[in-house]
Amino acid sequence: MCLSAAADYKDSYSRGLEAAKDGDWAAVRQRMQEAIADNPTAAQRVRLYGQRWEPYVPQFYLGLAAFKQGDCAGALSQWRSAANAGVIGSVPNLKAEQDRNSASCESRLAQQGKTEPGKTEPGKTGGTTAPDGGKPEPPRPEPPKPEPPKPEPKPEPPRPKPEPPKPVETPLAQRVPAPLLEAFRNYLGGRYAEVIRLNPDSFGEPRARAQALLIRAAARQIQGELDGSGADAARADIRAVRALNPALVPDPALFSPRFRSLYNATR
Structure with a gap:
């Protein structure tokens, strides 16, 4: 019997939690990415080992690590993901921290998004004065601009082949x-x-x-x-x-x- 094949994500997640306590955000980012690669589904409560139960929210901690490292866009992307949004509301202390940091990130990104208003090009003169000092000639119409070439249609990507059915395992109790x-x-x-x-x-x-x-x-x-x-x-x-x-x-x-x-x- 092999009981370790499906538990890699729990070990990565446990190590990520310890790194978060130590403030090692680079390690948090690495461990949470490993956990998501093995199991991307957040859960309100999982058993890590023995009698230790914790919320399984790797997307929250991945966003927190990005926030601590100054990556607001990456933080908001993780916090707003469907996997995180469906569970984080049931963990009040983490939800409150996420809301505070999200507000801070949105304020920062709003400041970065402000740009100087563009300068308008000076207008063209209406017409030219006649050589004999009479009425000005009417402005000459500009020639029509050529239409840009239409892009060629992109070929459809090949459809993935259906995966073969997985073998049915014998129940553990048997x-x-x-x-x-x-x-x-x-x-x-x-x-x-x-x-x-x-x-x-x-x-x-x-x-x-x-x-x-x-x-x-x-x-x-x-x-x-x-x-x-x-x-x-x-x-x-x-x-x-x-x-x-x-x-x-x-x-x-x-x-x-x-x-x-x-x-x-x-x-």
Whole structure:
């Protein structure tokens, strides 16, 4: 089972939020662009990892980064996008900040848009005086200007080929053993003692056994911090995971940065 393929945008979004707290607006712009590339749909509330829930509004933060960097046009473009406008109203504190900054940007752009009035060309004289001092000759009409050539019609762009239908995936509950699913539910619900009682050796399939060791290691790491027993048991499970499946990595949507750091440091 691979649980990390669909969570890249959550990791990018989490990093973007941390960069916004630090005032690193270039990093905010980069991380939010990565998040939008993976998932452009804003949401009022998503789970980033564990029990951490946040509004998912990458367009708002991308606009805020542009505003902080002096790009008012880019900021207004992000804030007025349909994805952002449909959700930001349900997040009052972010909506209030967006409204203040939008008003400031509109004022700046209005000042930049003012131009000096153009000077009119001097008028032409009416007619010329007759050589004998009599009545002036009437003005001669100007020759008609040639019509500009009509643009040639542009060829229609080729129509994209329809995408082949995506293969239907087997439901997760049919691919994952029931005890392993129950362990993940207990972990997300904060019932770490229940997870620690899980026996990975009861799973015959190596991938399932590696996932069982991984979730038990995460529960042992948190329990060790709560009761002061340390992370030795968690490290032992991590080493067993690496022996079974060296390519397995903790999903950022499920596991905290502290556990992922412990996992990467344990060999």
